[in-house]
Amino acid sequence: MDGYAELSACCALYRRVLKLRPLDGSINPRLLTAVQRNGGYVVGAFVGRELVGFAYSFLGCDRTAAGPARPYQYSELAVVADELQSQGIGRQLKHAQRERCLAAGIDRMRWAFDPFKTRNAHFNLDVLGGDVIALVPAMYGPQGFGSDSADESDRFIVEWPVTRPVPPRRPLGPAACWRLGRCVADGDDLLIAVPARWDRQRVEIGPTAARELRRELRTTFTSALESGRIAVSCQRVDADIAVYRFAPRPAPLAPESD
Template identity: 40%
Template sequence: MIDIREIKTIEQLEQAQQLEYNIWGMPSIPIHQTLTAVKNGGIVVGAYDGEKLVGFCYGFSGFREGKSYLCSHMLGIDENYRSQGIGEKLKYAQQAIAIERGYDLMVWTFDPLETRNGYLNLSKLNGICYTYIENCYGEMQDGLNKGLPSDRFEVSWYIASDYVNKSVSIDAKNATPVANCVQNEQGFLYLEITENLKYNSDLYTLPVPKDFQALKLQDPTLALDWRFKTRRILQQLFAQGYAAVQLQQQENYNEYVLVKLETLGLEGAKQYENNGMYH
């Protein structure tokens, strides 16, 4: 049975540091930084199988445009414990602690083409995305990111809102596709963009690969094409006031569902131009 606990001590943070290295294979965050964050509004939560740490999420206090929030920087699960709902449990534990400490907003980033993360962040947690950051972390050299610009969605999770704390279901049957998946001669799907969109529909959908890491291994050039085309479309949609709110699964691909941000009833959610990002 997996037990979820808040992490506070140096010894626990050392366990998280080792797990971080095991997952990503990059230099881990120094203990002096994570300990300082924990003592100053940050939150670290661990998932334990007995006394073995098998997952963690780490967040620190952030401040922007006169508002404080929790920046949830990292979530990682031991590869032998994935697809068991542990990430969702960690986020809900993090949410409960954050609300108790006075936060009402949490933000973090993820690759929009990594649809397992998209499904958790949007369809399960009811986060939304209306900020697109080009090459967010520069050229990363770990196995998941090497060879592509590190583009990211920023998730805005309004943790105390009715939107987050109710069951959200959006019927996208009548949505307008902003692009179509077409099969090439090698049998891989590529993105064919729908031109001359007026961005006046209530709902839009954007196809994305089911397994982007597999596609990247099989055809790196096609993976890069997906990156640049989805970047262009999502930046246009966000600039027109849309937000990605769900990740739905189709037979051969997944798709994001996008609606007007103003229709979600989220107080404090606004969009404005800021160095190419919309928040």
Template identity: 35%
Template sequence: MSTTEQLRVAPLTGADDLATASGLYRDVFGYTKPEATLNPRLLMAMAANGGSMVGAWDGDRLVAFGYGFTGHAGGETYFYSQAVVVADGLQGSGVGRRIKGEQRRLALSNGLHHMRWAYNPILSRNAHFNLSVLGAVGRWFVPDCYGDGESRLVVDWDLDADTPAPVPAPWASYSAAEWGRVDRGEGAAAVALPSERSRVTPEVVARMDDAFSGLFADGLVARSCVRQDADTAVYVFTGSDA
């Protein structure tokens, strides 16, 4: 296995590579239903019409893949990253960051200065990467985003920012009994969640959904997610202009 730095990361356009990417997408997420799979023909059409497909190869083996397209909403134009998938055993190795970096390069080369994407906010590792590592800001909370009963947090990443803004830290420690509940501070709020997906329960998800809905309704945005200890990770929210 090559090191992360040795992987070849580049745009992905060929029909064979896109078919392989579709297979990787199914394998990583465990999707079997037709509505959840990724059509290689759709990827080819996107690649030929302004979409962006990025792959990472270890030799001849495709080990990661990201794709997206230009979006326009609310008078703003941006790059929307629909998904980044990394082969089993490589999550957390930095491959995803390289894919995101190539997406950023391509977006900027096309005159786009912001990137958006959605993720399940109960996944604290993803939240840490998106908010605390890359420096994206969670600006929109969408319950039942894809009609599957699961909520998504939509983040916005300023592609012109060379380094992330300072990450706000939690001001208290939290127990498992407080997972999903809001702790309000002065002009800020914290929400603790399980640090591991295996500890997530429907009750915690329901409390988180209520907490996030209320915080976004109050005009706050998600700024960071940091691991408190082996059991708990903590989101920090501040005002949108903080």
């Protein structure tokens, strides 16, 4: 992405797709310019000369008590025009970010997403091959923003090892076995059923029940992660229910000896 006009188009697309209200806050071309000039990436998708999608990321690192900090790119936003979603543009943007990571010698990316956005979850985990490694309650405060302003802003943190092939995913059982909030064991894995269409579900059950369901599942997700598991898949079993698979976290590779 180059120049004020293209970066301004990114900001306008972001406001439009997320349906931001005046007080929700946004991004601006100055921020995106600073990102590009200081270790981050801004990538765009165009139809002709019209911007229809973009993503931006910046350099992050793990702060650990022992050993050197490991860098990663943190992808703060990936936005695609409403009328062109589910047409592969998001995948192209992610792979454009991946190519830039590989060129810079960076082997992983991270980003955050709402656990109840199951289409995003399936893309992040099953299509790209990422893993949910953490849950941050109320990451952006007690309320969401834009079209999700009625929800709390809990977020999963996904890590994408950009050099790893997408691992195979295990199939789920029949849809008749599932009800919302159910958590069952499948060998060493845990399977957790969530609404497949949260935008519709929260309207049908009302704000109080929706808030209670989110908090109930927040507790279930937290327990699964604290048990040493990571989420590796999210698959829809019918029009109403999707199921997360939490698998044991792989053991870290032992350092090579001389």
